[in-house]
Amino acid sequence: MTIHDIYQAQRSYFASGATRPLSFRKTQLKELRKAIKRHENEILAALHADMRKAPVEAYGSEIGLLYEEIDHTLAHLRQWMKPVPVSSPLMHYPSGSVIYREPKGLTLLIGPWNYPFQLLINPLIGAIAAGNCAILKPSELAPATEAVIRKVIADAFKPELVAVVTGEGHVVIPGLMQHRFDHIFFTGSIPVGKKILEMAAPHLSPVTLELGGKSPCIVDERADLKTAAKRIIWGKCWNAGQTCIAPDYVLAHEKVADRLMEHMKSAIHQFFGENPANSPDYPRMINEKRFDQVASYLQQGKVFTGGQTERSDKYIAPTILTDVSFESPVMKEEIFGPVLPVIPYKTTAEAIGMIAQNPYPLALYVFSSSRRTEQAFIEKVAFGGGCINNTLVHFANIELPFGGVGYSGMGRYHGRNSFNEFTHEKGVLKTATWLDVPMKYPPFNNKLKLLKMIQK
Template identity: 50%
Template sequence: MVISESKLDIKAEIALQREFFATGKTKSYEFRKTQLEKLERLIKEHDQIILDALHQDLRKPAIEAFGSEVLVTTSEIKYILKHLRAWMKPQKVSTPLNLFPSSSYIHTEPLGVVLIVAPWNYPFSLTIQPLLGAIAAGNCAILKPSEHTPNTSRVIAQIINNNFDPSFITVIEGGIETNQALLAEKFDHIFFTGGTAIGKIVMAAAAKHLTPVTLELGGKSPCIVDATCDLEITAKRIIWGKFYNCGQTCIAPDYLLVQKSIKPILLEKLISYIKTFFGDNPQQSADLGRIVNERQFDRLVGLLDEGKILIGGQHDRGDRYIAPTLIDQVSPDAKVMADEIFGPILPILEYDQIEEAIALVNAQPKPLALYLFSKNEQLQQRIVQEVAYGGGCFNDIILHVGNPELPFGGVGNSGIGNYHGKASFDTFSHRKSILKNSFRFDLKWRYPPYTMSLETLKKFI
């Protein structure tokens, strides 16, 4: 059953989940394990339906859609199932000698009823992956898929609402009014993935209830290319990562910073790989997706009138098609450098000394990702030390998101909090600190009237 916005009683849904959470059923390992296994099975059973919906919404190539939406999600489930029992165990920690004979440990417990608001660019995986952490940590959850990808939203609702108890997990579809109604309610955690502007609205709404938030946002993720790199592989990986999902990836390289001496050769190779990957007429390529809607299309076309287009620039509004585009001779003050592009347009800037590149990156809000192509390990460490960003790669693009051992998230304007793997479990858990003492010893000096002198106590400093 798909719950429509017009018939929805959001307060009743939340109350239902709070009542179920209070039973304690979600807290057992067996319950969490069973629900994760069930979800994995359902995803596999519906994989073709999911791929069809993604193609309808975004014209995603099947390989890209399967890898970045289905496989990444089932792989995460397998990883969580492998480690969940260990994550749930109380963690014993050391206790200072002055607290003898007590012992200390940390107990993780679920937060309660959580809200997950998902984006449209990876509409299946970025809805379900946070849910995995919520289930693993023992929470109930309300999911709000993006209305901009209605076919995928509908499939998610069918999979979840037809197979799970709504008092445990439910999907609520709808537009802005539904989002506003949900954000007006009190949750125990809100997990939002989307743009920075909407992230601020979510955080403001959450603040009214002192609800903690995880904000997975975005920003202008730079890609720095140093003269020591392998130019052939560098060009190939940049073009792949930038135009994956038609550039609609929050961690896609948003602009290139290329060392001046290698720029002419790199540009030739970038152009060559666009042609190799997508042919002379990319609009006919089955391997290039489409812009999600006309509003985003119009915004992106408005960025094409500055700088020098080296390749691309063609567009077709009726097909929501924009050719893979490289723009040279771009000023740092150009429109295309003002906000996250989120489309198949790649501006190229040059630098002479690395200090110039670092200064340009640091002059902007902290990005979600940063990429450096260089064989110079000292430069790699310098970038780590001198530039703040969420995460990234050296000599590759995007792949850091595929390692569940690496927490994924932004910093500053690019996000608050992180997830993936153990980080997802931690995000949806409260770490309860417990000190356990014994009745066998009860030192009198801690109680009034105090007999220990201040001088004696200072010896412990």
């Protein structure tokens, strides 16, 4: 089927009303879960082939999260779909008001390469739960996962409900977006996100953008340094740093910066051994282009530990950099790799000023035992979401909305937020006919005084 054929088939199918009933939506979610389960080993093998992800990491970050999302949605979908009565203004008495939740229609979901399975299927769960049809565009940069996504989706759905379109993104996506979609969900880089918005603008299609940015990690003098070091290195080296919410750089209080770096060096050794290249638990860069970009950052500071590379293996060791300039590319661009600059600071205000040089991070992490320090960063820095004394794990809490702000994106998903993102809330006010208050009708005469009294 051509893109046009798929699009027309989904338009007709959605117009039939088949996707609207609760029973249909729940059935489709269960079919998706079954299909993932049937192909679980293939998914793990594909992720290893594309990025050398260890089974535990691949399952935890790409499959297990989806099972939780589906189960949570199935448990709550009936309640989410219910119409919600709300109050009505007295001047429109006798009236009642209700918010109805209905599907938007046809959705386009564009996935990234770094978590190529989970970050495409996760928003699909929300799209199906909300009663929509969907066209999926997986990343061609993870070809093994792209192939298994096609199998999973074909196993679970008819193409008039959910279909996969593959190919080079710069060719396929403009072709797709010649059509009007009722919602577009994109996960990827800021430059491509801007292009998605441009292509959506002529159709006035609503867009969710899950982007990135430079997510800071702040460690003050009251932090538990050993625990902070382990959690920072874990978050940075998960997927070899190719994570949109990975700690991009560390701001360490000058009193503890040296000790923190020693603890982080020890954590690297504890996790991956003397030579991380030999660890079965340490992934690789997605391709040579990404390797070259991340490797270039190694020259932009002093290597405290790590720094080893092997281009033929797409391997870059977990690396801590010091003496970096805020004007260098490593502090201007999202690193998206296992290179971690550490910069000392003196005061909370100074740290907040440093963060402001790369505004609107997708995530922010604070390590401290001080409630005042926590609140200072939460209240004074605009960021998508984050953790206190941890990294990454806010993403795994279905009850928390996930998304960016400013340059790091727009829109929210996970759990109920995913359902809401793909749902149109239709407000309806119903007025009885047994009483018809004449106040709103001309002639108005002296009704202004009465109107002001009612609307006080």
